[in-house]
Amino acid sequence: MPATFLRTQMPDSDCIASQLDISGVVQGVGFRPFLFALAARHKISGEVSNTAFGVRARVEGSPASLTRFVEAITAHPPMLARVDGVQTTSVPVTGASGFKIIASRTGSSRATLISPDVCVCNDCLKEMENPEDRRFRYPFINCTNCGPRFTIIEDIPYDRPQTAMKQFAMCPDCQAEYDNPADRRFHAQPNACPVCGPQVFLTDSKGQTIAGPDTAIHQAGRLLARGKILAVKGLGGFHLAVDAGDDAAVLRLRRRKHRPHKPFALMARSGSAVSAFADVSKEELQLLTGFNRPIVLLRKKGSDAQMELSRKIAPLNPCLGVMLPYTPLHYLLLDAGPKVLVMTSGNRPGEPLSIDNQDALDAFSHIADYFLLHNRDIYFRADDSIVRVQAGQTRFIRRSRGYAPLPIPLSEDLPFVLGCGAGMKNTLCLTRKNQAFLSQHIGDLENRKTCDFYVQTLDHFKTILDITPEIVAHDLHPGYMSTRFAKDHFAEQIPRVAVQHHHAHAVSCMVENDLDEPVVAIVLDGTGYGTDGHIWGGEILVATRKSFVRKAHLRYLPMPGGDQAVLAPWRMAAALLYTAFGRNFLDLDLPFIHDMDPCHLDFVCQMMEKKVNTPQTSSCGRLCDAVSSLLGIRHKISYDSQAAMELEAVGTTKDFAPDPASYACELRSPDPAADGVEWIIDVIPGIREIVADICARVPVQQISQRFHQTLVHGFFQAAHRITAAHRVDKVVLSGGVFNNDLIFNAMMGSLKQGGLSVYTHSRVPPGDGGIALGQAAVAGALSKDLPDFIKNNVQPAQEAVSWD
Incomplete structure (x- = not known):
């Protein structure tokens, strides 16, 4: 790339020189043109280029001018830029007489940040709608303030030969814009027009x-x-x-x-x-x-x-x-x-x-x-x-285009850790010093193409971020593709940490909120492999980043058919009724019973009696599924969380007044005693009341509202006792169930009214899309106390937690 010069008048004396290494999102966002114009304003000479670390500028001028120049970099950067740091080093004065943009410099290490893809800007829209403009109605119009970034970048530094635009040679008009410091398209890498660009x-x-x-x-x-x-x-x-x-x-x-x-x-x-x-x-x-x-x-x-x-x-x-x-x-x-x-x-x-x-x-x-x-x-x-807005804040359901691959800031430096993520709604995470890079949404790792995409994403992130993992963290579930990948694709000497699913959820929320002390974590989701071999999903933990103790959970329910019960909530409804009434539930005069094939109900009863393919679950998601089917809302699902979402929808009907009442919910000690568990949250008494309400033809809207209140009341009561007993007043909320507005808002309100500090997600999803961040943070925290951290298959961190 030819150098682009800006002539400036330099003072004859009192001149100093500095090298500025600028890190952050400073490539592909018009940062070099910004420095070019800034140099003219402050009478600065020198040069600027992209590097593998970000942007490097060598500048000369009076001390006062250089001070103002550096201050302006952080005070008024380009719209899409993010300046994380400016490292200043004194260098010899060379007597430069102009400012120029020079060819990008490559290096053996990469640390620059890549901008996500962003929407077309208003200036480009005005040009596109102007019949007199040469880009009138051109569908690929862009400038330094807008357009594709992450999705077209093959490698860094971010220059046209490293992007999908390399096959489109700029026409003379576009090249002139690209070379003109006064133009909005100065060094805009995807610059194009109908003559020379994509069609x-x-x-x-x-x-x-x-x-x-x-x-x-x-x-x-x-x-x-x-x-x-x-x-x-x-x-x-x-x-x-x-x-x-x-x-x-x-x-x-x-x-x-x-x-x-x-x-x-x-x-x-x-x-x-x-x-x-x-x-x-x-x-x-x-x-x-x-x-x-x-x-x-x-x-x-x-x-x-x-x-x-x-x-x-x-x-x-x-x-x-x-x-x-x-x-x-x-x-x-x-x-x-x-x-x-x-x-x-x-x-x-x-x-x-x-x-x-x-x-x-x-x-x-x-x-x-x-x-x-x-x-x-x-x-x-x-x-x-x-995204959605809950309690006045942005909450992610899926974090991908427009946000990835920008990093989540960390409060301290971590080694190079790979968090492999979950089996569903997968993202992966790589850490570098005080930054955690969460990938775009990858999806459910259930077929070859998605698994190939997972591997391609990891390879791409390793390349553009120059990260070779030193520690690999994965879920405890042995059946997840991400777990198998962690075990099969890394050398024996690289430590691998198995992180329990709900501990990872809790820590992801802790990392977001810069918490590094013990917290009480309420984690509600659909499926997570527990340390006792059961399927967890309605848990209260006392947790640090290194370890956790499970203090309370929903009463276990049988899950007839295992994963089949996820797709067919009627199985969970049958399990709920079986737990509440025994086999006699078949004689209840309920619409649910009349809707079902008697042979199917009898079959799942036999499964539960004989304990054949009937794992135990404390999942809040499965409980919501069961009640949805029990109320006749959804017996089989065609997409994830459908039954629970429709149960919530029924409870939020606009033309039905909110009902703050709840059903019975018992807190009791585990029998037999469980490792660390102090309370079982038992909603079965409330289920019997729900059955009575169904028989009395109470509106399903009211039953849905009361059920949700019951869940909130049960977890609040357990959390209140645990925080008091263990002198912890910080509570984090995580897990995909907190996408439910009824549960999220009521839980937040109850905990805050109880005098507790409540911390939630706003940077990563509360569901499995954020779990890789928690995995990486757990592994990073454990590595600090293990200088010889080279053992494979480190067991999940579950031990007594000290907070004295």
């Missing part, structure tokens, strides 16, 4: 081109308006799109994708368009319009306001997942067709997003009628992030 085209489901760049988007919009299903290649993968107001089109997409119930995400043209069908708070509007552009969960408006949307988008759910367009192509498509689109992931069921044109045609040509494609490669897929 969009439209094909049928067989891959035959039916429209080129000039008309492809316009024709795609017309096809959507006619009810067709369109596959759209975006920033980090493919979407499948249909008109959100067309019932028939939405149903056709559900049938073809074999997705009968799971809510579809929506993309609307603007915040005002969203407000027509959803309630949008100030905080939610900020999330919708911010440059991260996640999917935001919003409460539906009343039925009259929803008339323009298909009721099949999010059946039996009080919320809609909504995002605004984040690429120029999305804006153009919404202008050409329906103003609200279903935008759901483009992939085979259970597999990661398709990112390649031919793979997409092979994967879902039986689903999409047409394909809106382009010829810019996607190097790394990134699903849309999903």
